[in-house]
Amino acid sequence: MPDRPRRRIPEATVSRLPVYLRILNELAAEGVDHVSSDRLAELAGVNAAKVRKDLSYLGSYGTRGVGYEVSYLVYQVQRELGLNHEWPVVIVGAGNLGQALSGYGGFGQRGFPVAGIVDVDTSKIGSVIGGVRVRHIDDLPQIVASRQVSIGVVAVPGASAQDAAERLVRAGVTSILNFAPVVLSVPRGITVRKVDLALELQILSYYEQRRAGTLHAVPGQGKSASA
Amino acid sequence: MPDRPRRRIPEATVSRLPVYLRILNELAAEGVDHVSSDRLAELAGVNAAKVRKDLSYLGSYGTRGVGYEVSYLVYQVQRELGLNHEWPVVIVGAGNLGQALSGYGGFGQRGFPVAGIVDVDTSKIGSVIGGVRVRHIDDLPQIVASRQVSIGVVAVPGASAQDAAERLVRAGVTSILNFAPVVLSVPRGITVRKVDLALELQILSYYEQRRAGTLHAVPGQGKSASA
DNA sequence: CATTGTGAAGCGTTTCACAGCC
DNA sequence: GGCTGTGAAACGCTTCACAATG
Structure with a gap:
């Protein structure tokens, strides 16, 4: 491992890097070896200036008049995202x-192997899911320590989510991906991201309702693009 | 249906309203009848001024010196989000x-009943999941029309996602929740939101890596809060 | 001469700070 | 006195526009 990231990258950019990475990997698979910010922007459904500014935070890895070398950019984005090793x-x-x-x-395929699954329900313990045996939640500290786990996934009902998060933090996890429909309260320094279906649907509901009232175009998380 | 939304609400606010709504419902269930912006902010893990500004887009539904009446606010937020009827x-x-x-x-419990599930794979057709029978994807237009569906969920592999989206749009759907790890290309006026696990994990990876390098605090999608 | 990299302008969001009101 | 509602300041992100350059 040669060097650690130095520059501070805007949050908005960080959340787009995985999108670029996926597209770059697809391009590489198709045998494309260079790509312009224009093309990449089109594929990512964003503005070309945004692509250039985003990539410029990683360094000057493009060539004026030519574009970006796909494989090199893949490497750089991966390195920036910390995807050179498994988590x-x-x-x-x-x-x-x-x-x-x-x-x-x-x-697992994307570099996030499941080191363990735990549950409080003893009736579930021992069953094997995706090649991993379900263990008791009290084993959390042991799993986290032995496998050097730093990312925990909360996949319990809302009522147990805060407890699950606290156990994860106590066990030594520093990042949490939360699927429960609650706001987790965690100590400073712990990163939480949430995935919330009901919330997404309710947001869609808002724009649907608007559409029903006044027939105007509507934003789409900035994620939509024209064909 | 008395009235339609008039004010234009910022996107950022729209995506927080479901969070407030959930908390308000919990408070109502606990028998709490009034809540201050301070308390609501604490529960939602955001700044109190933000709560007040967000709620002010709906109208002046608070009482100075007192706070907001929970049940009334629930009603207003639901109405604003278009959650007065099922989608x-x-x-x-x-x-x-x-x-x-x-x-x-x-x-279904949250007002988004599953009107149908479709697949291209004929071997899956006929099986019943969650009380809904799987039908052939060619039945999409019929399902959408007969049940007045405006929201479609894309839960197919990345390679088929664009096709699925196009079929949904052709069938008359105007909002899409996309679980496939691709950027969907849709006509203007169609709202797309995406839920992407790998992307979330990669973002966490970035902050984990940063933590490993320099020991500093880190943002958390603005979703983390201190205990 | 096509395309990057980037200052600077523009825009939406957050936060502050306090007047207004119950 | 306590809390809302909101102008205005601060901030971060996006987009423009163009100089730099292989």
């Missing part, structure tokens, strides 16, 4: 969602 | 994710 995750909650997440397989 | 959704993709989403039940 084992531990899933709390072996219900529907925990099982789906664990069985899905996409985690 | 049936159609799910495209009856794989792991589609099944989990449909079986989960939270959709």
